[in-house]
Amino acid sequence: MHIVCIDNGHGYDTLGNRTPVMPNGKVIREWEFNHPTAKKLESVLKRCGFRVIMASDTKKDTTLVNRVKRANDGGADIFVSIHYNAYKGIWGSHGGIETLHYLNSSKGKNLAQQVQRELVKATGLRDRGIKGRNLYVLRRTSMPAIICECGFMDNLKEAELMTDGNHQWKVAEAIGKGICNYFGVKYVPRKEEGGQDEKGILYKVQIGAFRDRKNAEALAARAKKAGFDVYIVKDER
Numbered sequence: 001m002h003i004v005c006i007d008n009g010h011g012y013d014t015l016g017n018r019t020p021v022m023p024n025g026k027v028i029r030e031w032e033f034n035h036p037t038a039k040k041l042e043s044v045l046k047r048c049g050f051r052v053i054m055a056s057d058t059k060k061d062t063t064l065v066n067r068v069k070r071a072n073d074g075g076a077d078i079f080v081s082i083h084y085n086a087y088k089g090i091w092g093s094h095g096g097i098e099t100l101h102y103l104n105s106s107k108g109k110n111l112a113q114q115v116q117r118e119l120v121k122a123t124g125l126r127d128r129g130i131k132g133r134n135l136y137v138l139r140r141t142s143m144p145a146i147i148c149e150c151g152f153m154d155n156l157k158e159a160e161l162m163t164d165g166n167h168q169w170k171v172a173e174a175i176g177k178g179i180c181n182y183f184g185v186k187y188v189p190r191k192e193e194g195g196q197d198e199k200g201i202l203y204k205v206q207i208g209a210f211r212d213r214k215n216a217e218a219l220a221a222r223a224k225k226a227g228f229d230v231y232i233v234k235d236e237r
């Protein structure tokens with residue numbers, strides 16, 4: 001069984017890694033994209049039969065030394081780090097996706113190509129290509145390693161995608177597909193929640209019941225944001 005080490009990039013409070021002030025007055029931190037997307041990628045890869053190690057799985061920052069140590073000690077076959085890019089921290093029309101690999105690693109380059117192709121296909125964002133870099137996590141990991149830069153925090157349209165659960169799923173599925181291609185493993189697509197199974201039996205997933213419609217709508221909005229297809233059913237009794 002192949003082992004993938006997933007890295008979520010930074011901690012919640014890591015300095016610098018956030019959008020400029022959005023039109024609604026809010027600022028989105030890179031962690032708000034990296035962390036949920038890393039968790040989604042974990043579920044994609046497990047579904048496809050991989051073993052997963054999380055190099056960092058908390059709100060607190062994990063040092064680069066520890067991220068690399070977890071990958072190396074865990075015997076990971078590849079290391080995949082999830083990030084959101086930034087140019088100058090000022091809104092601009094620059095944008096798109098790029099995947100970084102260690103300069104002299106041909107396996108890393110191949111992995112980057114597979115993942116970059118799927119990311120561009122799935123998101124429709126600009127293809128900035130793959131790039132060889134001499135960065136710590138790429139250099140010090142003892143397996144092929146990539147950094148996925150899944151959009152720009154200082155491009156307003158792409159910044160708005162950061163906390164969109166559907167976009168996070170698209171990115172996670174695309175990275176998963178790229179990894180499957182790299183290993184020659186069959187990609188297993190995601191099943192729709194509440195879907196029909198054998199013999200016409202319907203397995204429903206319910207996450208709340210309320211007397212006040214407003215409370216139902218509030219929970220539905222949260223579930224939607226997390227990437228689920230949601231509908232409210234009126235149950236009169």
Ligand SMILES: [Zn+2]
Nearest residue numbers: 009030083084
């Ligand atoms: Zn980053």
